[in-house]
Amino acid sequence: MKKILIVIFLSIITLNLQILRVAGKSYNYSPLGEVVYSAEALSVTQVIDSDNIRDEFNQPISTSFGELVDVFGLEDKIYLVDRTNSIVHVLSDKYEYIRSFGETLLTNPQGIFVTDEFIYVADTGNFRIAIFDHNYDYSSEILAPSDPTFKQNPEDKSGYDFKPLKITVNRTGRIYVIADQIFEGIMDFNPDGSFSRYLGANTVTLSVWEAFWLKLTSEEQRQAQGYRLATTFKNLMVDDMGYLYTVSDVTEGERVIKKLNYKGIDVLTRNGYIPQVGDLVTVPRSQNLPVGPSEFIDIDVNDFGNYMVLDSTRGRIFTYDFEGNLLYVFGQLGNLTNTTNNVRDRFLKPTALKYFNSKVLVVDSINKNLVVFEYTEFGRLVNEATKLYYEGDYQGAKDTWEDVLVVNTNYYLAYKGIAKALLREGDYEKAMEYSKLGYDDLTYSSAYQPYRYERVVVVFPYLLSVSFAYLIFTFVKSAKQAINKAKEEDEIG
Amino acid sequence: MKLDNVLVKIKSFFKKINIKTSVRNFYNDCIRMPIRLIVYPIKGFEEFKVEKEAKGYVAIFYLFMMILTQIIAYNGNGFLVNKNNPRDFNLFMTIALVVFPVVIFVIANWATTALMEGKGNMTEIFRVVTYAFFPYVWLGLIASLISNYITVDEIVFFTILQSLGVGILAYMLFFGLLGIHEYGLFKTIMMFIFTIVAIAAILFIILLFFSLIQQLFTFIRSVYDEFVMRFLIWTR
Numbered sequence: 001m002k003k004i005l006i007v008i009f010l011s012i013i014t015l016n017l018q019i020l021r022v023a024g025k026s027y028n029y030s031p032l033g034e035v036v037y038s039a040e041a042l043s044v045t046q047v048i049d050s051d052n053i054r055d056e057f058n059q060p061i062s063t064s065f066g067e068l069v070d071v072f073g074l075e076d077k078i079y080l081v082d083r084t085n086s087i088v089h090v091l092s093d094k095y096e097y098i099r100s101f102g103e104t105l106l107t108n109p110q111g112i113f114v115t116d117e118f119i120y121v122a123d124t125g126n127f128r129i130a131i132f133d134h135n136y137d138y139s140s141e142i143l144a145p146s147d148p149t150f151k152q153n154p155e156d157k158s159g160y161d162f163k164p165l166k167i168t169v170n171r172t173g174r175i176y177v178i179a180d181q182i183f184e185g186i187m188d189f190n191p192d193g194s195f196s197r198y199l200g201a202n203t204v205t206l207s208v209w210e211a212f213w214l215k216l217t218s219e220e221q222r223q224a225q226g227y228r229l230a231t232t233f234k235n236l237m238v239d240d241m242g243y244l245y246t247v248s249d250v251t252e253g254e255r256v257i258k259k260l261n262y263k264g265i266d267v268l269t270r271n272g273y274i275p276q277v278g279d280l281v282t283v284p285r286s287q288n289l290p291v292g293p294s295e296f297i298d299i300d301v302n303d304f305g306n307y308m309v310l311d312s313t314r315g316r317i318f319t320y321d322f323e324g325n326l327l328y329v330f331g332q333l334g335n336l337t338n339t340t341n342n343v344r345d346r347f348l349k350p351t352a353l354k355y356f357n358s359k360v361l362v363v364d365s366i367n368k369n370l371v372v373f374e375y376t377e378f379g380r381l382v383n384e385a386t387k388l389y390y391e392g393d394y395q396g397a398k399d400t401w402e403d404v405l406v407v408n409t410n411y412y413l414a415y416k417g418i419a420k421a422l423l424r425e426g427d428y429e430k431a432m433e434y435s436k437l438g439y440d441d442l443t444y445s446s447a448y449q450p451y452r453y454e455r456v457v458v459v460f461p462y463l464l465s466v467s468f469a470y471l472i473f474t475f476v477k478s479a480k481q482a483i484n485k486a487k488e489e490d491e492i493g
Numbered sequence: 494m495k496l497d498n499v500l501v502k503i504k505s506f507f508k509k510i511n512i513k514t515s516v517r518n519f520y521n522d523c524i525r526m527p528i529r530l531i532v533y534p535i536k537g538f539e540e541f542k543v544e545k546e547a548k549g550y551v552a553i554f555y556l557f558m559m560i561l562t563q564i565i566a567y568n569g570n571g572f573l574v575n576k577n578n579p580r581d582f583n584l585f586m587t588i589a590l591v592v593f594p595v596v597i598f599v600i601a602n603w604a605t606t607a608l609m610e611g612k613g614n615m616t617e618i619f620r621v622v623t624y625a626f627f628p629y630v631w632l633g634l635i636a637s638l639i640s641n642y643i644t645v646d647e648i649v650f651f652t653i654l655q656s657l658g659v660g661i662l663a664y665m666l667f668f669g670l671l672g673i674h675e676y677g678l679f680k681t682i683m684m685f686i687f688t689i690v691a692i693a694a695i696l697f698i699i700l701l702f703f704s705l706i707q708q709l710f711t712f713i714r715s716v717y718d719e720f721v722m723r724f725l726i727w728t729r
Contacts (some may be wrong), residue, residue: 032576032578034578436572441572441573441645442645444572444573445573445644445645445646446644448644449644452642452644
C-alpha cells in the first residue's frame with residue numbers, strides 16, 4: 001500500500017515538473033494568434049565569460065570582461081565592445097582570446113562594425129567614430145558634421161554633442177550612424193567621412209485625442225508642453241543589397257521593424273500570420289514575467305533575408321523570414337519565474353546579437369558574457385527551407401518542409417510552404433488541403449479556382465441540357481395551350 | 494390493448510393533418526407574408542396589425558432561425574471568410590447574443606412608445622422585430638452556402654449578400670414599427686433615438702444591479718468569514 005502511494009506521489013511530482021518544463025519551452029504563434037508550443041530551434045552550446053575564457057595556448061588571461069554592449073563577427077574573428085573598460089576584445093572563432101585593442105584611444109564605446117578593410121567603433125565618450133585597420137592600429141576618425149546642430153569644439157555651448165551609438169557600413173563604404181539626441185533620422189556619411197544627409201526619420205503621429213486637445217490649447221500652452229519628437233531608432237544593420245534594417249521604439253506600433261531603401265522609405269514585407277511586433281499576447285501577471293510589449297534593441301539580418309530581433313523586455317529573440325513570417329523564438333531572461341539565482345545560459349540584460357557562421361552570438365551586459373547559440377535539427381531545417389524558398393527552389397523547399405513537419409507538427413508555415421509547391425505542381429486538391437491547414441487564403445483561392453473549373457466542366461453540360469429540355473417542354477406546352485384557346489374561341493365565335 | 498389504442502390515436506392524429514395545406518400555410522405565413530411586408534410596407538403592416546396576419550409561431554420560428562444562422566455562419570462559412578477559432582465557439586453565448594438584445598429592444602421600445610402614444614403592444618413589437626429577421630436569415634444562409642464555393646476575388650458577393658440582409662432588416666424594422674405604432678416619419682426617427690437611450694439606461698441599471706449584488710455577496714461572505722474566524726476557530 002505504501003509503495004503504491006509513493007509511486008503515485010512520485011508520478012504526480014514528475015508530471016508537475018514536466019508541465020513546468022513545457023511552460024518554459026519554446027513557442028510560436030498560430031495564425032489565430034494563440035500560443036503554440038514549438039520545438040526548440042536553437043540551444044545554448046557555450047557561455048564565455050571572464051572565468052572560462054582562455055587564450056590560444058589554453059592559458060587564463062589577465063583582463064576580465066566589463067559591460068559588453070555590442071558584438072560583431074566577421075570571418076573567423078569575434079569583436080566584443082567592452083564599455084566599462086573602454087576596449088574592444090577580439091576572440092577567435094573557437095572563442096579563444098586573441099587580444100584587446102583601443103586602450104587609451106576609446107572612451108565609453110557603444111557600437112562596432114567590421115568590414116574587410118576597417119573596424120569602425122562608435123567612440124561615444126570622445127564624440128567621434130574611430131576607425132582601426134585589421135592590425136588594430138588607429139587609422140582615422142569621423143568627427144561631428146560641421147553644422148550648428150552639433151558642438152564644433154568643447155567650448156561651444158549651443159549645439160548637441162555628437163554621440164554615435166550604433167554604426168553600420170554598407171559594401172561601398174557608406175557609414176550609417178544612429179546618434180544620441182538626434183531626431184532627424186539616421187546619419188549618412190560618405191566613405192571619405194564627410195557628412196552626407198539624414199535618412200528615413202520616423203514620422204510624428206498624433207492620436208485623435210491629442211489632436212483634439214491641440215485644437216483647444218493656446219500658443220503659450222503648446223510651448224509649455226514641449227516638443228513632439230519623432231521616435232529615434234534603437235539599432236540598425238545593413239544587408240548585402242544595401243537595405244537598412246532598423247528597430248525603433250514601441251510607439252511605432254506594427255512598423256517597429258523597418259527595412260529602409262536608399263531613399264529612406266520602409267519596404268519591409270509584412271505578409272506573416274501576425275504583425276512583426278514580437279510577443280502578441282500580453283503575458284498574464286501570474287506567470288511572473290515582465291508585462292508590456294516587446295522592446296527591440298538589436299537586429300541582424302543573414303544572407304537569405306532572415307532577420308532576428310532582440311527583445312529587452314523578456315530577453316527573447318524573434319526570427320522572421322523575408323516575407324515576415326515568425327519562424328521561431330528563443331532565449332529567455334534568467335531571473336524570472338521566481339528563480340533569483342541566475343542560470344548561466346539565461347540572460348539578465350542582453351544587449352546585442354549577431355549571426356556568426358552557422359551560430360548566433362548574444363552578449364549580456366550584466367552577466368558580462370558571450371552566449372553562443374547553435375541550431376538544433378528543427379532550426380536547421382527551417383533555415384534550409386526558407387533559404388530554398390528564397391532562392392526559388394520550391395520543390396526542394398517542399399521536401400524540407402515535410403522534414404520540418406516530422407519534427408514539429410504544429411508548424412503552420414510548413415503547411416503553407418508545401419501548399420505553395422503543390423499548387424505549382426498542379427495538384428490542386430492537395431494544395432487546397434494543405435493551404436487550409438496552413439491558413440493561406442491566397443494559395444487556397446488560386447488552387448480552388450482551377451479545381452472548381454474542373455468540377456463545373458463535368459457537371460455543366462448536363463445542367464445545360466436539362467435546362468434546355470425544360471425550356472423546350474414549357475415552350476411546347478404554352479404553344480399547345482395557345483392553340484387550344486384559339487380553337488375554343490373559334491368554336492364560340 | 495392500451496398500445497393499440499395509442500397507435501390508433503396517433504394514426505388518427507396524422508390523418509387529420511393535411512400535409513399539403515399545412516405546407517402551403519407555412520409557406521404563406523413564413524415566406525409570402527414577409528415578402529409582402531418588404532414590397533408593400535405600409536399596406537402590409539396595416540394588415541399585420543389590423544387583420545392579425547402576424548402569427549406567433551412565425552415569430553418564434555424566425556427567432557430560432559436567427560440563432561441557427563449565427564451558428565451556421567460561425568461554423569459553416571467558407572475557409573476564406575471564416576477567421577473564427579472553432580474552439581472559441583460557445584452555444585450558450587450565441588443564443589444569448591440573439592435572445593438578449595431582442596428582449597432588451599422589445600422592452601425599451603415598448604417603454605418609450607408607451608410614453609409617446611404608440612398604438613402597438615408588446616406582442617406586436619416582438620413580432621415586428623422577429624419578422625424583420627426574415628431577410629437577414631435567408632440571405633445570410635445563402636451567403637454562408639456560397640462562401641464555400643468562392644475565391645478571394647469573389648468575396649465581394651458574400652459581403653454584398655450579408656450587408657443586403659442587414660439593410661433590409663433595418664428597413665423592415667423601421668417600417669414595421671412605424672406601422673404598428675401608427676407614427677409619422679419624424680416621430681419614428683425620434684422613437685428610435687429614444688429607444689437607444691432607453692436601451693442604454695436598461696443596460697446601465699442591469700450593470701448597477703449586478704455590481705450591487707456582488708458587493709452584497711462579498712459583504713455577507715466577509716461577515717461569515719469573520720464569524721467563523723472569531724467564534725469557531727479561535728475558541729477551539
